Amino acid sequence: MTASDVRSLPGRGIRHATKVLPEHARAHNRSLVLQTLFHQGAMSRADLSRETGLTRVTISDLISELIADGYVIERGLREVSGPGKPAILVDLDREGHRIVGLDLSGTDRFLGAVLTLDGEIVARHDVPVPADPAEILSVVTSLARDLVADAHAPVLGIGVGTPGIVDDSGVVLTAPNFAWTEVDVEGALSGELDLPVLVANDANAAVLAEYTFGGAPDDVLLVRVGRGVGSGLLAGGVPMRGSRFAAGEIGHVTVGTDGGPRCVCGKVGCLEAWLSVPALETRLAEDDADADGILRDAGERLGIALAPIVGALDLSEIVLSGPLELLDGALAQATVETLRARTLAQFHDGVRVRMTAQGEDIVLRGAAVMVLSGRLGVS
Structure with missing residues (x-):
């Protein structure tokens, strides 16, 4: 694999729908073996053959190559209670890199x-x-x-x-x-x-972290709130990047016709100007007595931006990532309420909005x- 291969960013499983050309077969098979070991842990060569559908000869050859490259190690013999020679277990060398x-x-x-x-x-x-x-x-x-x-x-x-x-x-x-x-x-x-x-x-x-380590579903939108505001989107487990690499750039979507603060991009009323951490902290510092109202206002603006996305893509889950003290509570609740008010109730009332458990x-x-x-x- 080369660095450029990350651009396709596969989901949890290797997809078999596309025909693999002979010149790409070996790289595909290496990835399939490594992907299987990554998610399922140590197993024998025979186990790998059954799980991947590759022949035992191919598996043996690939494992030898991956051991030589330093990515796979042998972890000893499997414990057995009956007769027969115990199998040697192999796994990713998780501590080797x-x-x-x-x-x-x-x-x-x-x-x-x-x-x-x-x-x-x-x-x-x-x-x-x-x-x-x-x-x-x-x-x-x-x-x-x-x-x-x-x-x-x-x-x-x-x-x-x-x-x-x-x-x-x-x-x-x-x-x-x-x-x-x-x-x-x-x-x-x-x-x-x-x-x-x-x-x-x-x-x-x-x-990607939420999908690989956080148990997110195949169709999910993650909103990242920090210095700015952006989102990452998976559809069918595949990241969407857009024709100009700008998929998910919701921070500079105008979220109202009532004016609002000027954004760093030069426009007035961008979502980022309401929702970014610096923007929220500034507004809260200026009016500490109305903290709940400020957070609910930002959550409503987020819901306005997300409703067309949920409606168009039929998403089941929205994940929020950023400071817990700002996003969880009033802001998240206002986002849910706005989403429900602006999407088709029969299908989208069940959309889940939650904080990531992975923190910073x-x-x-x-x-x-x-x-x-x-x-x-x-x-």
Whole structure:
């Protein structure tokens, strides 16, 4: 697998509907084996043959290759109570590699972590967000370098979740909060660190974490609220990125005809101008006595933005990711009420709106899924 393979970002299972060309068969089969081990754990070569539908000869060959590459290990003999030779169990070498994840969506700090292949965080670093946008890339590079040094194992790759619209090559086409236009984050980091780098919008990274580690359904929208507001969308377990890489960019949708605050993008009344963490904190600081009303207002604006999406795509679940003290409670309740008032009751009254259980780690863990998918074909 190459770094560019992450752009397809498969769901939990390897899909068989599309014919696999002979020249791609081996890479497909490697991914199928690794995907099976990732989700089901240690098993014998015979088990793998039954689960994947590949012949025992093919499995034996692939396992030998994956052991040589350092991605799979033998874990000893299976315990048996009856006669017969016990089988040797194989599994991903979950401790043999590390992943570096970066989350650039915070309002005051950039977060970084070293993660296992299972998405568990084993080391953390963070740095203040620089006041000068011209310094952001160098600060991020330094943070990544420190994390690689703290990995204490070969680094499979670096995943980055960033605000903004990100293209197939890891170039941030625009990120108004960073004053970025056409910034090649992937190229800059890979050039400095000599490691595979994968870059995605932070909400798109977060929805991958919720799907892989958080039990989200195949059709789900995750709304990420931080320095800005964005969303990541899965349809049938497949991420939607859009014809211009801007699927899910709900932050700059105008959510009312009553004016409102001016957004960083220059428009008036964008969802982000009502719902972003800095916007909410400013309004709450100015009128602490009406905190419930301010949060309900922001939740209603979010519901206005989400109702057409729920109606068009028949989503069953909306996941909110951001500060619990702001999003949970009055804001989330107002979002549910607005959704129900603005969609077809017979079908959409059951839409679930919930907070993620992954807290501030969700983008970091999503960055790990990006690397797993891009490097190993696993998600």
